[in-house]
Amino acid sequence: MLLESVPNFSEGRNAETIAALRSSLETPGISILDVHADADHNRSVFTLVGDPAALVDALFAGIRTALDRIDLRRHEGAHPRLGAADVVPFVPLLDTPMEEALRAARSLGERVSRELNLPVYFYEEAATSPERTNLERIRRKGFEELRDAIGSDPDRAPDLGPAEIHPSGGAIVIGARGPLIAYNIYLNTSNLAVAQAIAKMVRHSSGGLRYVKALGLDIPERGCVQVSMNLTHFQRSAIHTVFEMVRSAAEAHGVAVTDSEIVGLVPAAALLDTAKHYLRMHDFALGQVLELRLLEKES
Amino acid sequence: MLLESVPNFSEGRNAETIAALRSSLETPGISILDVHADADHNRSVFTLVGDPAALVDALFAGIRTALDRIDLRRHEGAHPRLGAADVVPFVPLLDTPMEEALRAARSLGERVSRELNLPVYFYEEAATSPERTNLERIRRKGFEELRDAIGSDPDRAPDLGPAEIHPSGGAIVIGARGPLIAYNIYLNTSNLAVAQAIAKMVRHSSGGLRYVKALGLDIPERGCVQVSMNLTHFQRSAIHTVFEMVRSAAEAHGVAVTDSEIVGLVPAAALLDTAKHYLRMHDFALGQVLELRLLEKES
Numbered sequence: 001m002l003l004e005s006v007p008n009f010s011e012g013r014n015a016e017t018i019a020a021l022r023s024s025l026e027t028p029g030i031s032i033l034d035v036h037a038d039a040d041h042n043r044s045v046f047t048l049v050g051d052p053a054a055l056v057d058a059l060f061a062g063i064r065t066a067l068d069r070i071d072l073r074r075h076e077g078a079h080p081r082l083g084a085a086d087v088v089p090f091v092p093l094l095d096t097p098m099e100e101a102l103r104a105a106r107s108l109g110e111r112v113s114r115e116l117n118l119p120v121y122f123y124e125e126a127a128t129s130p131e132r133t134n135l136e137r138i139r140r141k142g143f144e145e146l147r148d149a150i151g152s153d154p155d156r157a158p159d160l161g162p163a164e165i166h167p168s169g170g171a172i173v174i175g176a177r178g179p180l181i182a183y184n185i186y187l188n189t190s191n192l193a194v195a196q197a198i199a200k201m202v203r204h205s206s207g208g209l210r211y212v213k214a215l216g217l218d219i220p221e222r223g224c225v226q227v228s229m230n231l232t233h234f235q236r237s238a239i240h241t242v243f244e245m246v247r248s249a250a251e252a253h254g255v256a257v258t259d260s261e262i263v264g265l266v267p268a269a270a271l272l273d274t275a276k277h278y279l280r281m282h283d284f285a286l287g288q289v290l291e292l293r294l295l296e297k298e299s
Numbered sequence: 300m301l302l303e304s305v306p307n308f309s310e311g312r313n314a315e316t317i318a319a320l321r322s323s324l325e326t327p328g329i330s331i332l333d334v335h336a337d338a339d340h341n342r343s344v345f346t347l348v349g350d351p352a353a354l355v356d357a358l359f360a361g362i363r364t365a366l367d368r369i370d371l372r373r374h375e376g377a378h379p380r381l382g383a384a385d386v387v388p389f390v391p392l393l394d395t396p397m398e399e400a401l402r403a404a405r406s407l408g409e410r411v412s413r414e415l416n417l418p419v420y421f422y423e424e425a426a427t428s429p430e431r432t433n434l435e436r437i438r439r440k441g442f443e444e445l446r447d448a449i450g451s452d453p454d455r456a457p458d459l460g461p462a463e464i465h466p467s468g469g470a471i472v473i474g475a476r477g478p479l480i481a482y483n484i485y486l487n488t489s490n491l492a493v494a495q496a497i498a499k500m501v502r503h504s505s506g507g508l509r510y511v512k513a514l515g516l517d518i519p520e521r522g523c524v525q526v527s528m529n530l531t532h533f534q535r536s537a538i539h540t541v542f543e544m545v546r547s548a549a550e551a552h553g554v555a556v557t558d559s560e561i562v563g564l565v566p567a568a569a570l571l572d573t574a575k576h577y578l579r580m581h582d583f584a585l586g587q588v589l590e591l592r593l594l595e596k597e598s
Binding site: 002004094243271274289292295 | 557559566571583587589
């Protein structure tokens, strides 16, 4: 049973605090695959993998460190945030069912509300009502706004924990979701309008694929434009479906796809689905991939 | 540094001996991913993964068990064989260089020749001369033939160890090679001649791709024919290249590819290369796959 978690902490500048967060998270059974600290956003994002129980322990330790070291009353940064430990999603890997991610989210939520006295909101697959599915809908204008509203506006009452924010640490949003894939497709044109038209066609908000967010962007250093996307559910809106839609739309505009890229990490299944599709391998199982079988044996 | 090894032992019927081989191989740091025992061939094949030193230890223990329990003078089976422990290939996984597999092959060869008094032949990437690259060329008619020839025919002198075979255990062939992929493509016709013509076009021996072996086969239970292939170097003769050649040739014969299959295990890189190709992801790195990065952290 493997889960990934990608906790976001509201500190992207102080190297000592980032190192302290890291060492709290680095507990037995946990692999830290990536650390990304952003000074503009004043925010750091860790990518952890482990079994559910080990992950909950590691994240609890990380959240406690965030509360000890980060004071939101003195925090500035471009990114909206509600808490010192701001957002903690759990993501199932390999054949782990979503229910395991949800269970881990609930278990961490209960523990931080009880032991750290933090207000907890659950989002995405862990949401307690449809309105709480969306992270932005929970976070709204952030810490300063929630401080006033949490006790008075019933719509902002936490799912667990006290109906007042932690003075320095705010609140925390914990969830379960599928993996996010940042996927970009480059076109052999510098005409931004073409990328924007294709982005509009492929994205959910304007009639495209259900689990695709897309923007057309100019990439001056490459002298071309890009369709920049977030794929939020690759099992339903697959990478190859997105690629073929963009390729065909580009052709219709008289331009071509030069290449595509995945930014950051991607779960193996997303690209194996792509290979299965093009090779017409209807019966292929993930367990046939040697390295994945090895990982399942070890975990 | 991860290696795979796929040792072949000359026992596929006696469950007790197969279990004893398995328990000898199951040593610290080793994962046994697959065991395939074939009664007709009277042969069993294990798929092991581990770091080079752990693998050499595990294989040494397995070979010693084979010598204790298997007597080739009383062995019958459809498959040609030279030894109780017949063939031991080492295969590099992930980013492990071929040199590591070669080094492991040499180290195991030295150890079994010295401590078990077995004649050792090295094949494929571990071969000591071009004529010894090919396994069939070393094995020829098997144990009974080699028993007479090993001391008299200089062409059959072992690379290491005594110039006479072990009385009950014969000799051993140890090598380093890339992963083998068993890959089949199905056509929507029952005309065997079409599958045979396509097999001939795609395989190395009759003018096709360098690292492809192919046959046309009738698959009566599916009412169609199949191009049945072994891919021996997927980095050079890629799965997607093979697929596109067969697809195009099938079209030229007025038939279509219905589906394809990989039989058994496949290294992740072979299918990730396929996804990279179709999505035009020129800069994609294996380390971007979350599960592979995790495996590299752990090993």
